[in-house]
Amino acid sequence: DIQMTQSPSSLSASVGDRVTISCRTSQDISDFLAWFQQKPGKAPKSLIYAASSLQSGVPSKFSGSGSGTDFTLTIRNLQPEDFATYYCQQYHNYPWTFGQGTKVEI
Amino acid sequence: EVQLVESGGGLVQPGGSLRLSCAASGFTFSAYWMNWVRQAPGKGLVWVSRINSDGTDTSYADSVKGRLTISRDNAKNTLYLQMNSLTVDDTAVYYCASHRGSGWSIDYWGQGTLVTVSS
Numbered sequence: 001d002i003q004m005t006q007s008p009s010s011l012s013a014s015v016g017d018r019v020t021i022s023c024r025t026s027q028d029i030s031d032f033l034a035w036f037q038q039k040p041g042k043a044p045k046s047l048i049y050a051a052s053s054l055q056s057g058v059p060s061k062f063s064g065s066g067s068g069t070d071f072t073l074t075i076r077n078l079q080p081e082d083f084a085t086y087y088c089q090q091y092h093n094y095p096w097t098f099g100q101g102t103k104v105e106i
Numbered sequence: 107e108v109q110l111v112e113s114g115g116g117l118v119q120p121g122g123s124l125r126l127s128c129a130a131s132g133f134t135f136s137a138y139w140m141n142w143v144r145q146a147p148g149k150g151l152v153w154v155s156r157i158n159s160d161g162t163d164t165s166y167a168d169s170v171k172g173r174l175t176i177s178r179d180n181a182k183n184t185l186y187l188q189m190n191s192l193t194v195d196d197t198a199v200y201y202c203a204s205h206r207g208s209g210w211s212i213d214y215w216g217q218g219t220l221v222t223v224s225s
Binding site for chain 1: 141143150151152153156165167168201205209210211212213214215216217218
């Protein structure tokens with residue numbers, strides 16, 4: 001199975017900040033990497049696919065980069081609605097695997 | 107508007123069975139591959155199973171292989187997860203999620219249904 005390592009596991013930020021979350025995979029997955037946002041008690045929401053492509057309706061303040069084994073999610077101009085847990089996920093091989101999550105809090 | 111609505115969750119004893127359903131609307135269900143992803147209380151997301159668009163090919167996480175069975179009825183726009191020989195480790199919110207096919211990632215998620223395995 002492909003192992004996913006997200007860092008940090010949590011971070012504190014302020015409204016207006018720019019935050020960066022890292023995701024590393026245990027083997028080369030090209031760009032088969034997605035990012036999801038989950039708020040407490042809610043279903044996940046798809047943000048990014050193919051490492052850097054925004055899902056329909058996702059604001060451009062979210063951006064993704066990387067390929068191979070190292071990936072990054074960047075959120076610009078953090079707003080109150082952005083405080084959530086973010087997960088990366090590889091879909092290069094089955095079983096699909098998720099990172100452990102990064103909680104972005106105030 | 108795309109909607110995925112799960113149902114069928116509840117409390118079941120260890121060793122028991124349950125069948126989850128996911129009703130889809132707002133998109134061409136028969137053209138999409140579907141997944142089940144679960145999340146234990148306070149834990150992260152774990153992929154459980156996937157089925158292709160016509161139901162002829164499936165894939166499972168090792169932890170559920172032989173106990174959980176994914177299926178679909180394209181005429182009813184519904185995805186299923188038959189859950190047998192349940193253990194306490196299967197306690198989780200179960201989400202159905204769609205994706206366009208091989209090489210595509212999840213695009214839409216349902217709201218989830220809670221399965222609690224306890225005596």
